[in-house]
Amino acid sequence: MGSKTEALAKQFEKVFDDLELVIGWETGFDSLHATPAFIRQPSALGRLIWNPFCSHNLSGYLTKTLNATAQEDAKKIGICVKGCDSRSVVALIQEKFISRERLYIAGIPCRGTVDLRRLMRLKPSLKDVNTVHIEGNELAVETARQTHRFPLQDVLLRKCLQCRYPNPVLYDELIGEPLTPRVTEGQAPPFVDKLEAHSLEQRRVFWERELDRCIRCYACRNACPLCVCQDNCILESRMPKWLSQRSGMSEKFFFHMIHAVHLAGRCTECGECERVCPMEIPVALMKEKLNQVVKELLDYEAGLNPETQPPLLTFDPSETGI
Amino acid sequence: MTASAHNPYRPELATIQEIIQETPTIRTFRVVLNDEEKMRRFSFQPGQVGQLSVFGVGESTFVINSPPTRKDYLQFSVMRAGEVTQRLHQLSLGDQIGVRAPLGNSFPIEDMKGHNILFVGGGIGMAPLRTLLLYMLDNRQDYGNITVIYGARSPEDLSYGYEFDKWRTSGMDLVLTIDRESPGWKERVGFVPTILAEVAPTPFNRIAITCGPPIMIKFVLAGLKELEYEDHQIITTLERRMKCGIGICGRCNIGTKYVCVDGPVFSYEQLRHMVPEL
Amino acid sequence: MSGTAYITHNELTSALERLSKEMDVWIPVETGDKKWGIQFSKYQPGKAPLLERQSTTLPKKVLFPQVETLLRFCYQKDVEDRSRVTIDLKDLEDMAPAMVFGARPCDVRGFLTFDQVFLNGLHKDPYYAQRREKTLFATLVCETPDSACFCSSVGSGPADQAGSDLWIIPIEGGYLIESLNERGEKLLPKMGKEATQDQIESAQRFQEKAANERVGEGDLTRYVRAFEERFSDKAYWRDMVSKCISCGICTYVCPTCYCFTITDEMKELEGERLRSWDSCMFHQYTQEASGHNPRPTKFERYRNRVGHKFSYFPDKYNGMISCCGCGRCIRSCPVSVDIRQIVRQLKEEAGDCVST
Structure with missing residues (x-):
């Protein structure tokens, strides 16, 4: 293993002269946690890693921490993207928050990333991991003593189980060979369909139970690369005030609805909102549902082509049926 | 513990007795506490602040800008900016508000005795200075010569205009300035720090007190240093977003200091030992 | 007994x-x-x-x-x-x-x-x-x-x-x-x-x-001065905090984070004044009505969090650290910001600590 990790570092080394920095992943506070890395010196490229723990979508940093718009004399920003992450980059380009010319994109075909909490449930004692990789339909986690194997079904992030874009849709260099999607269109019902099979009342109960846990830390919003309003989010606006500080169901529900609706036709299903939720609320389901609606109504999927205009970002007075 | 024990979050109910439109955006409210006994016993030091409540909208912090020597009402000057101040501006005579006061520290009036005084105020920053200024006029014999430099954007933006003559006749030197020329304006024109350099009051045996927008304070501090004022001769008041006003809620800290209880009054000497996060 | x-x-x-x-x-x-x-x-x-x-x-x-x-x-x-x-x-x-x-x-x-x-x-x-x-x-x-x-x-x-x-x-x-x-x-x-x-x-x-049992490496209780000295080192805070996403998790799951906001809620003639958890990680926390914000970016905000727990608090309360080492801010952080590392490296030579 490690070959993609090495290839990644090598690739960035080659082009580093043109780069201001590289955003990738490195090992975090323990061997199970990867963490975003901001690398400003070529000598530190060795810190970069790539493995199934690299679940973070790094594209949000292009607008929220850095400014990846075109600027005279500015060097490029190097960034590592998986298939899903690349769609966020495309969407941000479409919405003109970042510019393609400012980016050097290393695209990584991805077999899926791990939901650490699912993994911990299966093996709470897991630690001191040497390597982790995907072999066929299993996650192989090698510790000093033994190699543990887990069915991918049981340990991947929910978004990865329904992934149709394992290959980056936009890149300057592809690290590794393209993969066949785990799920193709029309195959395996997405989670939304499963939930929709239930009655309205059952779904209300489901969402009340899930959202009841929300602590309104706003991590789902802040982690979302397409939540671009940043410090000007209407949820925190005091004038006008849309949301009270109360922590009842209506506030929680309202917050998540606002978040979801603002992502209709924009969400690229990177699943960050759900991954970062400390309370394990499947918040991405709401956006997936909206994406289904957008697909049906407008035949559009966000973040696939930087040249196209997202339908909800344009206005055509002659449009009918909406 | 019973519900009647002292609760620092519980405001006293008060009635608006008088409203003065100072400038297009500043209104002065004179209020009296509904509880007559509490009003009679109310005491404070110049520089201390109060939290005014519009119940249903919220609370905001304002300096008590009537001097402690004049006790028939408490006065607050309010510039319309956020939601509480907007709502305050809509209130009329007889309306009920809440008051939590006095809070915070105060100007070192004892240490200032026997000194010459320089006030440098800009815009709404004149509000806390007025408290101290009137206090000094009421105790005129305790203080040396007093110079006031007060600036605003335009003549209409100067508060307390109706008092200027009285200030002048009470034996102080009042220098007024506006940012840009205006028809009929006979006083000075220019930003406060520029006028400070022109007037150049000597630092000899003097304490300078400055209050205004952060950018003005920054340049006034530099100007005073230019005039060779020592750090301990310069006093200012700081503003921070506050909630509890009693040193608990945490948001108004500058390093270890809490503006709500350790301030709002700080000497430049103190500021220089605080973390640079203004 | x-x-x-x-x-x-x-x-x-x-x-x-x-x-x-x-x-x-x-x-x-x-x-x-x-x-x-x-x-x-x-x-x-x-x-x-x-x-x-x-x-x-x-x-x-x-x-x-x-x-x-x-x-x-x-x-x-x-x-x-x-x-x-x-x-x-x-x-x-x-x-x-x-x-x-x-x-x-x-x-x-x-x-x-x-x-x-x-x-x-x-x-x-x-x-x-x-x-x-x-x-x-x-x-x-x-x-x-x-x-x-x-x-x-x-x-x-x-x-x-x-x-x-x-x-x-x-x-x-x-x-x-x-x-x-x-x-x-x-x-x-x-x-x-x-x-x-x-x-x-x-x-x-x-x-x-x-x-x-000893849980955790080293002693993180003596960083009052180290923090003060590092306060204005912009590159340090940039390198330590770039990955932070400014959410409120670390503060909400922290046993010592006590900062709160006070807001009024009204319905017709009745209302309540509420106290609710606030987070110093949020932009609005220090946002003043005038528009001025003394801690405008996540770098100042995270620095204040570190300062509050490991410098300001012990400075004020006889060396008492405002952190219990429960690790929740690390464990629950979506991007694994590690406050131990940030504190520990305060004492390292500028340049050494900064990730290159």
């Missing part, structure tokens, strides 16, 4: 049941079906506490609810003169006694920070004071530290009894409960039968083993 009681695993829920007749009993339970997380909830019949790992969220809310009512107010129109409006004001209400069963030493130690600020300052907070007075803590000696834990680095440890009233020690077949003070002692008879000498000795051995 402290008293003891022994509860078997099987009797645990019935003991909690008995206690819950007299007080709210908060226990750690799973956050949801098939979820990894644990949260504190009021005991309900049949619910057993989950004690095998640290909870995701804290019992902090028992003494400091995420939202609580400070005041209730009601505008009343004068019957004779409709333009005359008076206000009826109600404040502190009586709260039920409570017990937190099964928190860990780090969860409870956080209240020592609260005590300094809410009880021992210039003004006493009557809401917190009442809850503190009426709440008991039965705390579990901790035997399951993980890679994010660092309680020993901040002057605490897995057997730290500070802030607790009762002590829960796992032994063969159940738990030995030991009282740590008089109010804990009073509850012992309701919890179980008296422990045997063997059980007491076994508990002692367990306790000693935990007390000797």
Whole structure:
């Protein structure tokens, strides 16, 4: 293993002269946690890693921490993207928050990333991991003593189980060979369909139970690369005030609805909102549902082509049926 | 513990007795506490602040800008900016508000005795200075010569205009300035720090007190240093977003200091030992 | 001499049941079906506490609810003169006694920070004071530290009894409960039968083993000056904090984070003044009405968080660190920001520490 990790570092080394920095992943506070890395010196490229723990979508940093718009004399920003992450980059380009010319994109075909909490449930004692990789339909986690194997079904992030874009849709260099999607269109019902099979009342109960846990830390919003309003989010606006500080169901529900609706036709299903939720609320389901609606109504999927205009970002007075 | 024990979050109910439109955006409210006994016993030091409540909208912090020597009402000057101040501006005579006061520290009036005084105020920053200024006029014999430099954007933006003559006749030197020329304006024109350099009051045996927008304070501090004022001769008041006003809620800290209880009054000497996060 | 009681695993829920007749009993339970997380909830019949790992969220809310009512107010129109409006004001209400069963030493130690600020300052907070007075803590000696834990680095440890009233020690077949003070002692008879000498000795051995355990590397208690010296090093904070996403998780899951906001809510003529958790990670936290913000970006905000816990607080309160080393801010952080590393590197030479 490690070959993609090495290839990644090598690739960035080659082009580093043109780069201001590289955003990738490195090992975090323990061997199970990867963490975003901001690398400003070529000598530190060795810190970069790539493995199934690299679940973070790094594209949000292009607008929220850095400014990846075109600027005279500015060097490029190097960034590592998986298939899903690349769609966020495309969407941000479409919405003109970042510019393609400012980016050097290393695209990584991805077999899926791990939901650490699912993994911990299966093996709470897991630690001191040497390597982790995907072999066929299993996650192989090698510790000093033994190699543990887990069915991918049981340990991947929910978004990865329904992934149709394992290959980056936009890149300057592809690290590794393209993969066949785990799920193709029309195959395996997405989670939304499963939930929709239930009655309205059952779904209300489901969402009340899930959202009841929300602590309104706003991590789902802040982690979302397409939540671009940043410090000007209407949820925190005091004038006008849309949301009270109360922590009842209506506030929680309202917050998540606002978040979801603002992502209709924009969400690229990177699943960050759900991954970062400390309370394990499947918040991405709401956006997936909206994406289904957008697909049906407008035949559009966000973040696939930087040249196209997202339908909800344009206005055509002659449009009918909406 | 019973519900009647002292609760620092519980405001006293008060009635608006008088409203003065100072400038297009500043209104002065004179209020009296509904509880007559509490009003009679109310005491404070110049520089201390109060939290005014519009119940249903919220609370905001304002300096008590009537001097402690004049006790028939408490006065607050309010510039319309956020939601509480907007709502305050809509209130009329007889309306009920809440008051939590006095809070915070105060100007070192004892240490200032026997000194010459320089006030440098800009815009709404004149509000806390007025408290101290009137206090000094009421105790005129305790203080040396007093110079006031007060600036605003335009003549209409100067508060307390109706008092200027009285200030002048009470034996102080009042220098007024506006940012840009205006028809009929006979006083000075220019930003406060520029006028400070022109007037150049000597630092000899003097304490300078400055209050205004952060950018003005920054340049006034530099100007005073230019005039060779020592750090301990310069006093200012700081503003921070506050909630509890009693040193608990945490948001108004500058390093270890809490503006709500350790301030709002700080000497430049103190500021220089605080973390640079203004 | 402290008293003891022994509860078997099987009797645990019935003991909690008995206690819950007299007080709210908060226990750690799973956050949801098939979820990894644990949260504190009021005991309900049949619910057993989950004690095998640290909870995701804290019992902090028992003494400091995420939202609580400070005041209730009601505008009343004068019957004779409709333009005359008076206000009826109600404040502190009586709260039920409570017990937190099964928190860990780090969860409870956080209240020592609260005590300094809410009880021992210039003004006493009557809401917190009442809850503190009426709440008991039965705390579990901790035997399951993980890679994010660092309680020993901040002057605490897995057997730290500070802030607790009762002590829960796992032994063969159940738990030995030991009282740590008089109010804990009073509850012992309701919890179980008296422990045997063997059980007491076994508990002692367990306790000693935990007390000797060192959790976390190094000592993070002496960084007051190092922080001050690093304060203006922009590159340091850029490199340490770039990955932060400015969410409120670290503050909401922190046992010592106590900052709050106060807001009014109104419906027609009635309303409430609420106190709710706030987060210094949020832009709005220090945003002034004028538009000025003294901490405009995440770099200043995170710096303030580090400063508050490891420099400002100990500077003000005789060296007391406002961090219990529970590791939740690290464990729950979506991007694994590691406050231990940020503090530790404060002392390294500028240039060395900065990731290159």
